[in-house]
Amino acid sequence: MTEPHHLVFRVVFYQHGSEWYGHCLDCDVVSSGKTEKDAANAVAEALEALIEESFRSGDLSPLFAPAPLEFWDMYAKSARHLPPRQLDANVEEGGGAEILSAAVA
Numbered sequence: 847m848t849e850p851h852h853l854v855f856r857v858v859f860y861q862h863g864s865e866w867y868g869h870c871l872d873c874d875v876v877s878s879g880k881t882e883k884d885a886a887n888a889v890a891e892a893l894e895a896l897i898e899e900s901f902r903s904g905d906l907s908p909l910f911a912p913a914p915l916e917f918w919d920m921y922a923k924s925a926r927h928l929p930p931r932q933l934d935a936n937v938e939e940g941g942g943a944e945i946l947s948a949a950v951a
Contacts, residue, residue, distance in 0.1 A: 848873075853897065853909065854872075855870050855871075855872045855873065855893060855901050855933075856869060856870070856871045856872055856921060857869060857870050857871065857886075857888040857889055858917055858920050858924060858950075859885055859928075859950045860884065860922045860950070861880055861882075864880070865878050865879070865880070865885075866878060866879050866880070866881055866884065866885035867885055868883045868885040868886055868888060868889030868890075869889070869913055869917050870889060870892075870893060870911070870913070871912060871913045871917055871921055872910070872912060873893070873896065873908060873910065873911050873912070873913075874911050874912060874913040874914075875889060875892050875893055875896060875935055876889070877891070877892045882950065886931070888933065890933055892934055894910065894933050896908055897909065897933070909927075913924060924950055925950070927950075928950065934946040
């Protein structure tokens with residue numbers, strides 16, 4: 847029997863001009879929105895789609911393609927951290943995915 851997968855992602859949120867961005871550090875996925883909440887929802891949806899497609903295709907490499915160091919630094923220096931968020935990705939029975947921690951730069 848295969849062990850269930852539990853994926854954890856870290857996301858940094860930042861504002862550039864009038865747009866908010868959510869940048870997943872673990873797999874270099876970026877989404878945006880008019881508000882921080884919109885960006886959070888957009889990056890969660892993008893991660894869910896990436897996870898589902900990666901498991902469907904059997905190619906998990908996109909889940910392990912980290913963001914550039916400048917965004918990891920931004921995350922490390924963030925003043926405010928957000929609570930974990932469960933993702934609704936259909937990984938496999940018993941598996942799951944979550945945004946473990948997110949920070950606002």
